[in-house]
Amino acid sequence: MEPEKNSCHCIEVCFxxxxxxxxxxxxxxVVVLVDILRATTTICTAFENGVKEILPVATLxxxxxxxxxxxxxxxEQDGIKLDFADxxxxxxxxxxxxxxxxxxxxxxxxxxxxxxxxKDSGQVVxxxxxxxxxxxxxxxxxxKNVVILCSGWKKKFCIEDTLxxxxxSARLLESRLFKSNCDSTAVSVDLWNLAKPDVLQYIExxxxxxxxxxxxxxxxxxxxxxxxxxxxxxVFDGKTIKLTPNT
Amino acid sequence: MEPEKNSCHCIEVCFxxxxxxxxxxxxxxVVVLVDILRATTTICTAFENGVKEILPVATLxxxxxxxxxxxxxxxEQDGIKLDFADxxxxxxxxxxxxxxxxxxxxxxxxxxxxxxxxKDSGQVVxxxxxxxxxxxxxxxxxxKNVVILCSGWKKKFCIEDTLxxxxxSARLLESRLFKSNCDSTAVSVDLWNLAKPDVLQYIExxxxxxxxxxxxxxxxxxxxxxxxxxxxxxVFDGKTIKLTPNT
Numbered sequence: 001m002e003p004e005k006n007s008c009h010c011i012e013v014c015f016x017x018x019x020x021x022x023x024x025x026x027x028x029x030v031v032v033l034v035d036i037l038r039a040t041t042t043i044c045t046a047f048e049n050g051v052k053e054i055l056p057v058a059t060l061x062x063x064x065x066x067x068x069x070x071x072x073x074x075x076e077q078d079g080i081k082l083d084f085a086d087x088x089x090x091x092x093x094x095x096x097x098x099x100x101x102x103x104x105x106x107x108x109x110x111x112x113x114x115x116x117x118x119k120d121s122g123q124v125v126x127x128x129x130x131x132x133x134x135x136x137x138x139x140x141x142x143x144k145n146v147v148i149l150c151s152g153w154k155k156k157f158c159i160e161d162t163l164x165x166x167x168x169s170a171r172l173l174e175s176r177l178f179k180s181n182c183d184s185t186a187v188s189v190d191l192w193n194l195a196k197p198d199v200l201q202y203i204e205x206x207x208x209x210x211x212x213x214x215x216x217x218x219x220x221x222x223x224x225x226x227x228x229x230x231x232x233x234x235v236f237d238g239k240t241i242k243l244t245p246n247t
Numbered sequence: 248m249e250p251e252k253n254s255c256h257c258i259e260v261c262f263x264x265x266x267x268x269x270x271x272x273x274x275x276x277v278v279v280l281v282d283i284l285r286a287t288t289t290i291c292t293a294f295e296n297g298v299k300e301i302l303p304v305a306t307l308x309x310x311x312x313x314x315x316x317x318x319x320x321x322x323e324q325d326g327i328k329l330d331f332a333d334x335x336x337x338x339x340x341x342x343x344x345x346x347x348x349x350x351x352x353x354x355x356x357x358x359x360x361x362x363x364x365x366k367d368s369g370q371v372v373x374x375x376x377x378x379x380x381x382x383x384x385x386x387x388x389x390x391k392n393v394v395i396l397c398s399g400w401k402k403k404f405c406i407e408d409t410l411x412x413x414x415x416s417a418r419l420l421e422s423r424l425f426k427s428n429c430d431s432t433a434v435s436v437d438l439w440n441l442a443k444p445d446v447l448q449y450i451e452x453x454x455x456x457x458x459x460x461x462x463x464x465x466x467x468x469x470x471x472x473x474x475x476x477x478x479x480x481x482v483f484d485g486k487t488i489k490l491t492p493n494t
Contacts, residue, residue: 015262015404016265016266016269018263018265018266018269019263019265019266019402019403019404022263022265022401022402022403023403024401024403153430154269154271155266155269156266156269156270156271156429156430156431157262157266157430157431157434158430159430159433159434162430162434181454181457182403182454183400183403183404183405183406183409183452183453183454183455184403184404186406186452186453187404187406187409187434187438187452190438190441191434191437191438194437194441205430205433205434206430206433207428207429207430208430210428
């Protein structure tokens with residue numbers, strides 16, 4: 001059956017932060033930020049393990065300055081943890097004993113920049129496979145249009161974020177509370193349907209999977225595609241990322 | 248069998264002119280410009296019907312000024328032919344009796360702007376399903392890296408250009424003279440494989456197909472997905488589009 005189009009909210013998928021200024025959804029929307037390998041997966045993991053709040057910063061200079069002020073800092077460039085930092089962006093290093101109750105400064109190649117870009121649009125929520133069901137329910141309750149913003153790799157299209165956009169869009173469309181007339185949403189759903197019987201096999205095609213492998217940083221990949229390892233829904237309010245009150 | 252990677256040239260697909268500055272292919276490349284609905288299909292048709300050369304312009308003001316100087320002008324906005332122009336961008340209006348031997352000024356929403364952007368990179372070649380085999384052979388002979396630049400719709404990702412990028416990439420990869428390690432190429436090929444059993448059915452998903460239908464401009468769609476209706480390979484040298492000497 002066709003969804004009831006008049007009462008539905010829209011889903012729009014944006015394949016790169018560079019395309020974000022071109023989105024057609026102009027009002028009453030929430031942005032889902034996606035960087036599956038690895039920032040948004042890692043942020044959800046840190047909240048699952050009790051981090052109090054995350055302060056995203058866009059430059060190394062800011063990250064270093066806050067480190068000197070005594071903050072815990074996560075910072076990587078092209079996947080590699082930087083010397084001065086306490087963490088890179090492997091989800092596995094954000095363990096409960098290291099992060100619980102703490103404020104964390106987070107600077108990454110892709111994720112933070114996309115967050116900075118999206119924040120002027122109002123609320124930004126953090127999406128990953130590991131929180132997909134909780135996020136879907138949060139978006140249904142939110143009752144707004146949804147723009148899924150893929151961080152991509154160096155601002156380019158990337159497979160892993162697109163698969164998540166497809167998985168999330170498919171769930172939202174199934175609720176019949178959302179519709180889409182955007183080509184990138186349709187294609188994301190098709191790619192997700194193609195990939196989902198064996199996602200880890202499919203992402204062998206992803207260039208970034210090979211970059212991480214080369215760096216010995218690919219141990220986190222299977223985890224990054226597991227669904228519902230957490231119920232946290234972290235939200236960025238323009239300054240810090242915190243849990244929403246009901247999570 | 249794996250292609251012989253060391254001797255291969257690269258294919259990179261760019262889903263929008265906005266992403267063109269981010270391409271990773273930095274030297275020795277040719278750009279394939281794609282705007283299946285409808286600019287590049289139309290340009291190939293005009294050359295098949297004997298047009299002498301096409302002068303692309305980016306603004307309406309330029310198009311109007313050249314019309315006043317006596318040129319034949321094609322100009323549309325959001326699919327609609329503009330009043331002052333001789334043609335919109337329906338391939339079917341560029342008949343032999345109207346274009347043979349003529350110089351044509353061409354101003355379109357998507358195509359011309361992408362052409363302007365790509366021209367600083369060297370040679371730009373016009374790609375469409377209707378010239379796909381001739382184009383493939385031309386690229387094989389050219390012996391350079393290939394960037395497939397999708398015009399998109401209002402700078403956004405669009406399905407029809409992506410399917411062409413997939414169809415062309417699949418042919419080039421099959422030649423084993425090309426390789427790709429770009430996520431957008433891999434995804435384009437997958438989408439093409441998904442769509443090719445019934446392309447016209449698949450592009451029912453494309454938003455622009457519905458825009459054209461609403462405007463009564465969708466008569467050209469089946470033609471736009473036919474392969475090898477022409478052997479022309481039009482090339483943009485930075486000023487005008489002409490046929491290459493060997494076509």
